[in-house]
Amino acid sequence: MIARNVHQQYEGVGLVERRTMSWLEPLQLDSGAHLGPITLAYETYGKLSPARDNAILLLHALSGDAHAAGWHANAAKPGWWDAMVGPGRPFDTDKYFIICSNVLGGCQGSTGPASMDLASGKPYGARFPVITIGDMVRAQARLLDRLGIDQLHAVAGGSMGGFQALEWATAYPERVRGTILLATSARSATQTVAWNTIGRRAIMSDPRWRGGDYYDGERPTDGLAVARMIGHITYLSEPSLERKFGRAFQHTNGPAFSLESEFAIESYLDYQGTSFNARFDANSYLYITKAMDYWDLPGRYGSLDAALARSQSDFLLLSFTSDWLYPSSESQLITDALMRLGRSVEHVDLPSTAGHDAFLVDYQPQGPIITEFLDQLGG
Amino acid sequence: MIARNVHQQYEGVGLVERRTMSWLEPLQLDSGAHLGPITLAYETYGKLSPARDNAILLLHALSGDAHAAGWHANAAKPGWWDAMVGPGRPFDTDKYFIICSNVLGGCQGSTGPASMDLASGKPYGARFPVITIGDMVRAQARLLDRLGIDQLHAVAGGSMGGFQALEWATAYPERVRGTILLATSARSATQTVAWNTIGRRAIMSDPRWRGGDYYDGERPTDGLAVARMIGHITYLSEPSLERKFGRAFQHTNGPAFSLESEFAIESYLDYQGTSFNARFDANSYLYITKAMDYWDLPGRYGSLDAALARSQSDFLLLSFTSDWLYPSSESQLITDALMRLGRSVEHVDLPSTAGHDAFLVDYQPQGPIITEFLDQLGG
Numbered sequence: 001m002i003a004r005n006v007h008q009q010y011e012g013v014g015l016v017e018r019r020t021m022s023w024l025e026p027l028q029l030d031s032g033a034h035l036g037p038i039t040l041a042y043e044t045y046g047k048l049s050p051a052r053d054n055a056i057l058l059l060h061a062l063s064g065d066a067h068a069a070g071w072h073a074n075a076a077k078p079g080w081w082d083a084m085v086g087p088g089r090p091f092d093t094d095k096y097f098i099i100c101s102n103v104l105g106g107c108q109g110s111t112g113p114a115s116m117d118l119a120s121g122k123p124y125g126a127r128f129p130v131i132t133i134g135d136m137v138r139a140q141a142r143l144l145d146r147l148g149i150d151q152l153h154a155v156a157g158g159s160m161g162g163f164q165a166l167e168w169a170t171a172y173p174e175r176v177r178g179t180i181l182l183a184t185s186a187r188s189a190t191q192t193v194a195w196n197t198i199g200r201r202a203i204m205s206d207p208r209w210r211g212g213d214y215y216d217g218e219r220p221t222d223g224l225a226v227a228r229m230i231g232h233i234t235y236l237s238e239p240s241l242e243r244k245f246g247r248a249f250q251h252t253n254g255p256a257f258s259l260e261s262e263f264a265i266e267s268y269l270d271y272q273g274t275s276f277n278a279r280f281d282a283n284s285y286l287y288i289t290k291a292m293d294y295w296d297l298p299g300r301y302g303s304l305d306a307a308l309a310r311s312q313s314d315f316l317l318l319s320f321t322s323d324w325l326y327p328s329s330e331s332q333l334i335t336d337a338l339m340r341l342g343r344s345v346e347h348v349d350l351p352s353t354a355g356h357d358a359f360l361v362d363y364q365p366q367g368p369i370i371t372e373f374l375d376q377l378g379g
Numbered sequence: 380m381i382a383r384n385v386h387q388q389y390e391g392v393g394l395v396e397r398r399t400m401s402w403l404e405p406l407q408l409d410s411g412a413h414l415g416p417i418t419l420a421y422e423t424y425g426k427l428s429p430a431r432d433n434a435i436l437l438l439h440a441l442s443g444d445a446h447a448a449g450w451h452a453n454a455a456k457p458g459w460w461d462a463m464v465g466p467g468r469p470f471d472t473d474k475y476f477i478i479c480s481n482v483l484g485g486c487q488g489s490t491g492p493a494s495m496d497l498a499s500g501k502p503y504g505a506r507f508p509v510i511t512i513g514d515m516v517r518a519q520a521r522l523l524d525r526l527g528i529d530q531l532h533a534v535a536g537g538s539m540g541g542f543q544a545l546e547w548a549t550a551y552p553e554r555v556r557g558t559i560l561l562a563t564s565a566r567s568a569t570q571t572v573a574w575n576t577i578g579r580r581a582i583m584s585d586p587r588w589r590g591g592d593y594y595d596g597e598r599p600t601d602g603l604a605v606a607r608m609i610g611h612i613t614y615l616s617e618p619s620l621e622r623k624f625g626r627a628f629q630h631t632n633g634p635a636f637s638l639e640s641e642f643a644i645e646s647y648l649d650y651q652g653t654s655f656n657a658r659f660d661a662n663s664y665l666y667i668t669k670a671m672d673y674w675d676l677p678g679r680y681g682s683l684d685a686a687l688a689r690s691q692s693d694f695l696l697l698s699f700t701s702d703w704l705y706p707s708s709e710s711q712l713i714t715d716a717l718m719r720l721g722r723s724v725e726h727v728d729l730p731s732t733a734g735h736d737a738f739l740v741d742y743q744p745q746g747p748i749i750t751e752f753l754d755q756l757g758g
Contacts, residue, residue: 031636130636190620190644191612197645198608200638201652205601207586222584226605229577233570241569247675255673257410257509259579259665263672265569266576273580286638293642294634296626324703 012078012086013045013093016070018109021146027104027139033129037118040143041066041109042101045085046093048149055149056091056374057140058100059157059164062231062288063280065108068100083363090363090370096153103164104139105131105287113283114215126212128287133160133295137167144175151175154313154374158182158359159326160288163295166334170297173312178377180370182318183359185330186304187296192325195234196289199227203282212283224282225273232272237322237355241265304337314344316373318366320358321351346373391457391465392424392472395449399488400525406483406518412508416497419522420445420488421480424464425472427528434528435470435753436519437479438536438543441610441667442659444487447479462742469742469749475532482543483518484510484666492662493594505591507666512539512674516546523554530554533692533753537561537738538705539667542674545713549676552691557756559749561697562738564709565683566675571704574613575668578606582661591662603661604652611651616701616734620644683716693723695752697745699737700730725752 018041026036043066048055058068058081069085071078079100085091091098102110105128113128120127144152155165155176162184169179188196206223208214233241245265249255256262261270301307315338319328328349335347350365352358359366397420405415422445427434437447437460448464450457458479464470470477481489484507492507499506523531534544534555541563548558567575585602587593612620624644628634635641640649680686694717698707707728717724729744731737738745 031634033636126638130634130638187626189617190624190626191617193626193642194608194612194620194644194648197640197642197648198605198612201601201608201648202581202605204638205585205605222580226577226581226584229573229580230609233573233577238568238570241573245569247566247569247572247678255410255509257412259505259509259583259669261576263572263576265573269573269576269580290638299626 012082012089013070015073016043016045016067016079017072018043018066020109021143023142027135027142029129029135030132031130035111035129035131038104038111038139039109039115040101040104040111040139042099042143043067043069043079045069045098046096048097048147052149053151053153054095055097055099055144055147055152056154056156057144057152057168058085058091058098059155059161060100060103061157061159061161062292063276064161065106066100066102066110067108069098080360084367084370090367090374091156092371092374096374099143099147101140101143103136103288105136105284105291107281107284112281113212113287114281122213123215125215125283128283130290131287132291133163133167134171136291137164137171140164140168141172141175151177153377154178154180156180156182156370157184159184159356160292163292166297169311169313169315170301170307173310176311176313178316178373179311179313180316180318180373181331181334182366183320183323183326183356185326186307186334187298188293189330193293195230196293199230200286200289202226202230203286209282214282219277220282221277224277224280224285227285228273228276229269232269234325235356237324237353239322239353240355243353304333305340308334308337308343309341311343314373314377315346316369317345317347318359318369319347319349320354320356320362321349322353323356323358325356391461391468392449394452395422395424395446395458396451397422397445397488400522402521406514406521408508408514409511410509414490414508414510417483417490417518418488418494419480419483419490419518421478421522422446422449422458424448424477425475427476427526431528432530432532433474434476434478434523434526434531435533435535436523436531436547437464437470437477438534438540439479439482440536440538440540441671442655443540444485445479445481445489446487448477459739463746463749469746469753470535471750471753475753478522478526480519480522482515482667484515484663484670486660486663491660492591492666493660501592502594504594504662507662509669510666511670512542512546513550515670516543516550519543520551520554530556532756533557533559535559535561535749536563538563538735539671542671545676548690548692548694549680549686552689555690555692557695557752558690558692559695559697559752560710560713561745562699562702562705562735564705565686565713566677567672568709572672574609575672578609579665579668581605581609582665588661593661598656599661600656603656603659603664606664607652607655607659608648611648613704614735616703616732618701618732619734622732683712684719687713687716687722688720690722693752693756694725695749696724696726697738697748698726698728699733699735699741700728701732702735702737704735
């Protein structure tokens with residue numbers, strides 16, 4: 001996230017508001033279940049062209065939301081990709097109409113496990129159906145239909161946002177001209193499933209989780225904190241941890257010989273756990289990580305080549321040298337398959353020490369590459 | 380661990396028994412506190428020579444114990460390093476007298492937080508003093524004194540066992556002729572501290588932990604399971620996870636669309652959590668990981684060179700190419716410092732896909748290297 005001085009708040013796209021769109025008709029899910037009514041929270045930046053052909057859909061990662069850019073009234077910081085979105089920025093609002101929606105299953109305005117289940121009159125909790133990346137994208141397609149956008153200039157996302165971008169490119173190939181994939185993969189690796197499993201285990205073994213029905217009482221904050229802490233370490237590289245925290249103690253010059261937090265890295269993790277609890281719902285964490293675990297494009301279509309053969313868009317892939325959660329080799333696999341298929345594809349492996357987080361924080365080298373890719377896409 | 384057919388039980392060093400040794404005199408700890416009386420559980424294999432000059436001290440890792448080799452009566456598997464210890468094996472009991480003791484703070488017979496605190500008449504729990512690697516080694520030195528061993532032919536250990544071996548070589552240089560370091564480091568990296576912190580947080584936020592006083596009731600099994608699962612993933616490489624588990628489902632051919640465990644990797648983690656709870660004490664996990672976090676030889680002596688300048692032994696370092704928890708670069712740092720100091724040092728970076736666990740499971744390539752190192756050490 002980009003911390004800003006309050007005097008600079010009105011740079012970029014300025015003040016923005018979250019909107020919602022709802023559908024009474026249930027959404028058919030990959031599991032066979034139906035979910036409805038559904039609501040998606042979304043934001044837009046820039047103006048849709050008269051030809052309705054300049055829309056770009058941004059897709060957020062596990063802990064993201066619809067607020068990609070600009071400032072909410074009285075907010076301390078802007079949207080999660082603000083540096084990338086605005087007049088003259090890579091996702092240039094002078095040229096493009098940018099859309100970002102909170103994923104289905106989320107907790108920032110879109111229908112998720114914290115939403116009211118009309119059948120029971122209570123929040124869904126663990127009665128929420130297990131969803132997939134495909135379900136998230138199917139809901140987004142409804143949003144585009146309602147906005148009157150047949151074809152997107154581009155889809156773009158990092159990490160789980162990249163899963164959704166790949167799903168768009170293969171499930172709705174005729175609706176996507178350009179696909180931008182950052183720090184992502186065509187399937188969740190075993191290790192990713194393992195980290196997610198441990199996070200879910202921490203949440204579900206927190207006694208305050210209460211089978212998912214905690215909305216009328218205390219929340220499973222200990223479990224969600226542990227899950228978030230695990231995630232955070234996987235998002236950072238060991239060199240970046242060494243540089244930021246090293247072996248420094250938070251309040252003393254040496255060991256306190258106590259079991260409590262005393263290293264700076266411990267205080268950082270405590271803070272991450274606490275602040276995540278203030279903005280995220282533990283059940284959404286369960287459902288979204290499960291959707292990530294199911295993500296397996298080669299498995300679904302028989303092979304990566306068979307999956308990508310469905311696509312019609314141009315592709316840009318950005319990976320980051322120190323990303324060990326979604327290593328560059330995963331982007332290279334996608335690139336190799338697209339080249340075998342004769343697709344237009346560019347892969348840039350950017351040097352970085354920021355780990356997986358690089359796609360959010362090392363935005364400067366990404367800018368010109370994304371600008372050029374978007375400019376040259378056919379209209 | 381090496382699974383064996385029961386018919387082969389009496390290979391190696393055969394049936395062994397755990398012994399204990401106790402001291403009434405309190406041990407002075409690095410924190411300034413005193414701990415006593417103390418007991419160490421230990422095992423020995425082979426015979427001490429009349430000159431008392433053929434002893435080798437094996438040092439175990441976080442979850443290890445004194446049972447390095449041979450078989451306990453009716454046991455399903457042998458000691459944790461059985462393949463390496465026995466007649467004709469690298470730690471050759473025809474030549475050497477091998478000793479292994481459970482660390483101070485442990486839960487397999489040595490004094491730890493589950494031990495009775497004579498002052499209160501209850502188990503120590505969280506009143507156990509915070510200990511260091513130095514304290515563990517100081518206790519081991521008492522054991523050697525009692526066994527009448529002035530100088531060790533060698534010390535050897537992997538991971539946290541390597542911490543202890545380095546502590547031996549620098550705190551008791553005159554007592555060590557050879558130091559064997561496997562998959563280890565001269566200080567805990569920030570990421571290691573982070574993983575340990577998250578594990579401790581999981582245990583201490585389990586309501587059954589009850590401030591450490593759980594010995595008269597239910598144990599914090601959920602917290603310890605999460606801590607162990609995190610550890611396990613850090614011990615394995617992503618390629619080994621892919622090879623062993625991939626994206627296979629445990630009981631079905633496809634997703635069950637449930638929040639419960641369904642991937643094979645999830646079942647594996649569940650099993651690791653459960654089986655660890657059957658043999659390990661959560662408070663010991665807290666204290667031992669804290670001791671690991673404090674491990675910082677360069678910090679203690681001003682620099683790695685200053686620390687290693689204290690040593691007088693020959694050194695053998697083995698690292699493993701896929702170990703990302705204690706990467707080869709950490710062994711190389713130690714090797715470089717020893718070379719600057721003109722010490723006799725050999726570092727072999729062994730190709731492996733087994734991750735950090737390689738030091739326990741890829742024992743075959745280690746054998747001849749260790750044999751040769753031990754043979755050529757001065758008497």
